Amino acid sequence: MNIQDMVNVLHAKVLCGQDRLETKVYTACCSDLMSDVLAFVNEKTVLITGLTNAHVLRTADMLDLKCLVFARGKIPGDDLLEQADEQGLVVITTPATAFTACGLLYEAGLRGVPIEWPESEARL
Amino acid sequence: MSNTLLHAEYPVEAEDYTCAGEASADIKRKLKQLGVSANVLRRVAVASYEVELNLVIHSEGGVLSLEVTPDRVRLISKDRGPGIPDLDLAMREGWSTASETARSLGFGAGMGLPNMKRNADEFDIKSKVGEGTTIQMGFLLA
Numbered sequence: 229m230n231i232q233d234m235v236n237v238l239h240a241k242v243l244c245g246q247d248r249l250e251t252k253v254y255t256a257c258c259s260d261l262m263s264d265v266l267a268f269v270n271e272k273t274v275l276i277t278g279l280t281n282a283h284v285l286r287t288a289d290m291l292d293l294k295c296l297v298f299a300r301g302k303i304p305g306d307d308l309l310e311q312a313d314e315q316g317l318v319v320i321t322t323p324a325t326a327f328t329a330c331g332l333l334y335e336a337g338l339r340g341v342p343i344e345w346p347e348s349e350a351r352l
Numbered sequence: 353m354s355n356t357l358l359h360a361e362y363p364v365e366a367e368d369y370t371c372a373g374e375a376s377a378d379i380k381r382k383l384k385q386l387g388v389s390a391n392v393l394r395r396v397a398v399a400s401y402e403v404e405l406n407l408v409i410h411s412e413g414g415v416l417s418l419e420v421t422p423d424r425v426r427l428i429s430k431d432r433g434p435g436i437p438d439l440d441l442a443m444r445e446g447w448s449t450a451s452e453t454a455r456s457l458g459f460g461a462g463m464g465l466p467n468m469k470r471n472a473d474e475f476d477i478k479s480k481v482g483e484g485t486t487i488q489m490g491f492l493l494a
Binding site for chain 1: 370372373376377380390394397398400401402457458459460461462463464466467470
């Protein structure tokens, strides 16, 4: 799916990167723990989070992420959105909780980022 | 050394959460300009951000250094203390002594040191309580 599909599924609002909604999304990760995100995520992954501080952007920058989804209708400050736009990120906000957002995206066919460390999810 | 392509040093202050990540962003930018491959760039960026955050969260301040030679990128973090009493415990995933402030910002999951080791091709940590901690990481540019 692409980011536009995610916007539709999540009834989301695009906060920045309107011109980049065709970007493909391959996997997802949901976490408020940036250390976990740094450990597991790759650049083809969309991050769903409830954390709206500058470190989410820094983390996204380090990993070359393309899209951030803020759950529960959260909207970061204008300064962060400006920075996100400079980084080439698409930022969207959904009224859904993080749990529901993940469920909706999973139902639509998106899967979690594969984790082989410390234990693979494949056995579940 | 004469074959050093790039050398930079970044002082990192304890508990300066506002600037945390600026050194890593600059390191990533510099390496990108040098034409370092995307895979190495991402691994250096993640390890550098983790080690920079560790300096902010856990140390009494220190310096993060970057050195690039034709065969590798080297990151060295050297702090002024307090030192880690039990390195085996500190290297364990999930173990963390981070403050509430750090946790509220999304850190302190106990993944920092294991994550650095996982991303670097070479990893070495030395620590002495009362003196400080030095972490050296190498990333091969083969």
